[in-house]
Amino acid sequence: MTKRIIDHPILGKLDDTDIISFTFNNKEYRGLKNESLAAALLANGVRTLRSHEESGAPRGIYCNIGHCFECRVTVDGQQGVRACLTPIKENMVVTSNEKLLTTVRDWRPENE
Amino acid sequence: MSKVIIIGAGPAGLSAAITIAENGLEVLVLDEYMIAGGRLLGQLYEEPNGNWWNGIKESKQLYEKALDLGVKIQLHTAVSNLEKIDSSWVIYTATETYYTSHLLLATGATEAPLPIPGWTLPGVMSVGAAQVMTNVHRVKPGNRGVIIGVNVLSSAIAMELQLAGVQVACITLPKMSLVTKESGNPMNVMNSLLHVSHMAPSAFVKFGSKLMKIEFMKKMGITFFPKNGVKMWDIPIMLRKAVIEIYGDNEVEGVTMATISPTGEVIPGTEEKVQADFVCIAGGLYPLAELAAVAGCPFYHIEELGGYVPLHNERMETALEGLYVAGNITGIEGAKVAASQGVAAGLSIVHNNGTSNQEQNIKKAIQDIEHTRDNAFIQFHPAVKEGKQKLQHYWEEHLNTVKDMVGN
Numbered sequence A: 001m002t003k004r005i006i007d008h009p010i011l012g013k014l015d016d017t018d019i020i021s022f023t024f025n026n027k028e029y030r031g032l033k034n035e036s037l038a039a040a041l042l043a044n045g046v047r048t049l050r051s052h053e054e055s056g057a058p059r060g061i062y063c064n065i066g067h068c069f070e071c072r073v074t075v076d077g078q079q080g081v082r083a084c085l086t087p088i089k090e091n092m093v094v095t096s097n098e099k100l101l102t103t104v105r106d107w108r109p110e111n112e
Numbered sequence B: 001m002s003k004v005i006i007i008g009a010g011p012a013g014l015s016a017a018i019t020i021a022e023n024g025l026e027v028l029v030l031d032e033y034m035i036a037g038g039r040l041l042g043q044l045y046e047e048p049n050g051n052w053w054n055g056i057k058e059s060k061q062l063y064e065k066a067l068d069l070g071v072k073i074q075l076h077t078a079v080s081n082l083e084k085i086d087s088s089w090v091i092y093t094a095t096e097t098y099y100t101s102h103l104l105l106a107t108g109a110t111e112a113p114l115p116i117p118g119w120t121l122p123g124v125m126s127v128g129a130a131q132v133m134t135n136v137h138r139v140k141p142g143n144r145g146v147i148i149g150v151n152v153l154s155s156a157i158a159m160e161l162q163l164a165g166v167q168v169a170c171i172t173l174p175k176m177s178l179v180t181k182e183s184g185n186p187m188n189v190m191n192s193l194l195h196v197s198h199m200a201p202s203a204f205v206k207f208g209s210k211l212m213k214i215e216f217m218k219k220m221g222i223t224f225f226p227k228n229g230v231k232m233w234d235i236p237i238m239l240r241k242a243v244i245e246i247y248g249d250n251e252v253e254g255v256t257m258a259t260i261s262p263t264g265e266v267i268p269g270t271e272e273k274v275q276a277d278f279v280c281i282a283g284g285l286y287p288l289a290e291l292a293a294v295a296g297c298p299f300y301h302i303e304e305l306g307g308y309v310p311l312h313n314e315r316m317e318t319a320l321e322g323l324y325v326a327g328n329i330t331g332i333e334g335a336k337v338a339a340s341q342g343v344a345a346g347l348s349i350v351h352n353n354g355t356s357n358q359e360q361n362i363k364k365a366i367q368d369i370e371h372t373r374d375n376a377f378i379q380f381h382p383a384v385k386e387g388k389q390k391l392q393h394y395w396e397e398h399l400n401t402v403k404d405m406v407g408n
């Protein structure tokens, strides 16, 4: 896990011994116990957390402190969970939200 | 006797909780984050006396002290709504509803984004996001980043990134647009930067403080500001370049920058590409005050305090009975000021609850806030004190209106 800052000149050494595994979009990843899902995925080089519901464009974390909801994912079947506020747990199952059918969109021209 | 409830376990909320518990009242603190400490957690800088302000350590101390005093702190709990029913504040979360007669809102601040083409690409994040990744989670936001937005917060965080071994290619401006006009205008940015110069032990200090005393010299300063920037902590700060676009296929690959005129207009033909695997957007902070708004607090826009703030007095009481505010919800300042406001709010609650007379202590706590403000290392707005005076003026107006209404 080379993306981790193991030694820090002021904050000291990071304890990276307590490792657990979880899955994201059916692929297994390892992270540190109790770290946030957003941090664990980034440490594994994963930046894209979901596709935009309407455009399908890739999205990742933005604010990292729960305000913006850009990092919403599905965790153990629950939708709309913020990856930046959720600590990873052993065997957690995480999936991305994908582009939705756009039949519910209002297609009238003034809403373009 | 109902428990006092505090929303927000940052320095303001925790300090208030400690104060209230010390005076014998029961306290429950609710916070949606995973760790107590709020935005204090990510803070890391060297103070003039050579001590390091380590937000993780400071947060832990506050948290443990509160727990020792019997404060109940419930994390992972987002408050989504509140209302007053009879004489009780009703607080709604996804799983439970809470009731109290004394409610403190200590929800802190949030970051304003700067919409720049490409800003939704994965790898683009707020500068605070990079701070939390680096200092709290100890994961690098990337290997090499560009910071868009030159202000107190972005300068401090650039230094923190560098300290952790993350390369910052440059700190620069966003292209001026209707939305970014303040932060895209070199002159405005230069003005606000003069207040960070004490944090830069380099050429920047001399550059800033010598030249920038007079308007004319400021203009000259911008005009002759080196195109490749001046360096602060070895990071180029560019006031004569702006990011036009963030590019990349599915993820950030870099930014397109161009030279701008002293008033912020892009000079055609000067576009160049700068590679980066992450980009931070630093649009500045504003008070996170939605809960005060749904509660029905009157609000005032006060530039010096960072935006709209709920009306309140020096004792941290809002215009609504039983509702208090403390910390950055009352205006953008550093963590020490937030903590001192928490103490004042805590004492007001103890006093108003009739537990004990705190008149003397409240007076002292108000003075402490002033003192802390005067000695603050980080100041987000140079005229914060004037902002506070404006607010005090609005409060007095409010009291007069109430008096008139009662009189009629």
Ligand SMILES: Cc1cc2nc3c(=O)[nH]c(=O)nc-3n(C[C@H](O)[C@H](O)[C@H](O)COP(=O)(O)OP(=O)(O)OC[C@H]3O[C@@H](n4cnc5c(N)ncnc54)[C@H](O)[C@@H]3O)c2cc1C
Pocket (backbone or CB within 6 Å): A066, B007, B008, B009, B010, B011, B012, B013, B030, B031, B032, B033, B037, B038, B039, B040, B042, B043, B044, B077, B078, B079, B080, B106, B107, B108, B109, B110, B111, B127, B128, B129, B131, B153, B156, B285, B288, B291, B326, B327, B328, B329, B333, B334, B335, B336, B338, B378
């Ligand atoms: C991204 C960011 C970075 C910052 N960096 C610095 C810095 O480097 N140096 C500096 O001096 N100042 C910094 N600040 C300013 C900072 O706001 C103050 O220093 C200080 O932390 C304010 O304390 P507070 O207690 O008012 O709020 P905070 O420390 O922000 O704490 C508020 C708490 O309330 C919680 N909360 C908010 N809304 C809800 C809700 N609806 N339900 C449940 N919980 C909620 C949050 O999770 C948070 O834990 C930063 C602010 C931000 C937003």
